[in-house]
Amino acid sequence: MKIIKFVLVSLLFIPVVTFAHEPVMVLPNAGLTPESPFYFIDTLGEALREFFTFNPGGKAHLQVDFAAERIAEIKIILETRGVQAKGLDVAQARLREHLGDAAEIIIRQKSKGKDVRELAKSMSEDFDVNKEALKQTFKEQQRSLEAKKEELKAKIREARHTGDTAQVETLLHELSEIKAQKELLDIKEEEQEEALEQEEEKIEREMDKKEDAEKAIKEAEEEKQEILIATGIVVMDGSGDDAMAQFAKFDQLLAQAKELFAKENYVGAKQLAKQAKDALEKIEEATDDLDEAKEKEEELKEEQEEQVRKGIEEEARRLEKELKEAKKATRKAEEKLRTTGNEKEDD
Structure with a gap:
């Protein structure tokens, strides 16, 4: 299953539209x-x-x-x-x-x-x-x-x-x-x-409206690739199913943008491309919240184990309470990630 997901993620990196190669900036001497x-x-x-x-x-x-x-x-x-x-x-x-x-x-x-x-x-x-x-x-x-x-x-x-x-x-x-x-x-x-x-x-x-819309679509595709790179481990370890569902929402919006672009509705195409990009940013925010919650949970778990090892029961109970709160925060962050992509549908 992990291999299949890895292949699927890899396929997502294949660009649908090919644009001219962009120059890479070499910064001047400060x-x-x-x-x-x-x-x-x-x-x-x-x-x-x-x-x-x-x-x-x-x-x-x-x-x-x-x-x-x-x-x-x-x-x-x-x-x-x-x-x-x-x-x-x-x-x-x-x-x-x-x-x-x-x-x-x-x-x-x-x-x-x-x-x-x-x-x-x-x-x-x-x-x-x-x-x-x-x-x-x-x-x-x-x-x-x-x-x-x-x-x-x-x-x-x-x-x-x-x-x-x-x-x-x-x-x-x-x-x-x-x-x-x-x-x-x-x-x-x-x-x-x-x-x-x-x-x-x-x-x-x-x-030019056509070039403006084309640029918006291109930026949305690049944003998706950047987020996939940042969240690739989450997707491949089996815990990223919710994130993949949100990417599907992005794909839907971007496909609609490209349809309007093909029909020469460049203003509408740009608007949908921007909406798709906004959806990705919300996914990124939710993923960051999840990472922070998991990191906090891991830190508390390590501290708890150390206190238990030393036999400090009172401190261990306090940390147990904080650990439960951290786990609760993790679940909330996961729920936020699951519901992010559905916000626009509800609107």
């Missing part, structure tokens, strides 16, 4: 970052470059180049100073400004009667490359924090085994800090993604 007291030199240099660029299209693409530099800065800051660094907020704010300025240039040109469809298409493609580079930057930091978390958990188990209570407390504090950093990183990534999508939507409105 140079000075907002953490440096000499960062103003960097901003001054960019202001001069913008001042001496007169073509509107050139100005728009220049903003995208600046955005790439901000992403490089974000990457360096996360790697060297962490998610709580003040300079990170500065780099993220400037990134949003650059992409917002690029969108405004296109809107102003259209208001002057210019045909901006080709420029909008080009800028949208540049946006996609920037978004992917930013996503990978956050993912790298998430993987780094996850590795630190697992390392600390292993040390905690070892310290408990040797009975080093003081070391356990120290390591638990460090683990709490890592978890807090992960949560903050997720928040910053989500805020940045929402802000960039708002600016990208402004540009997409100026694109």
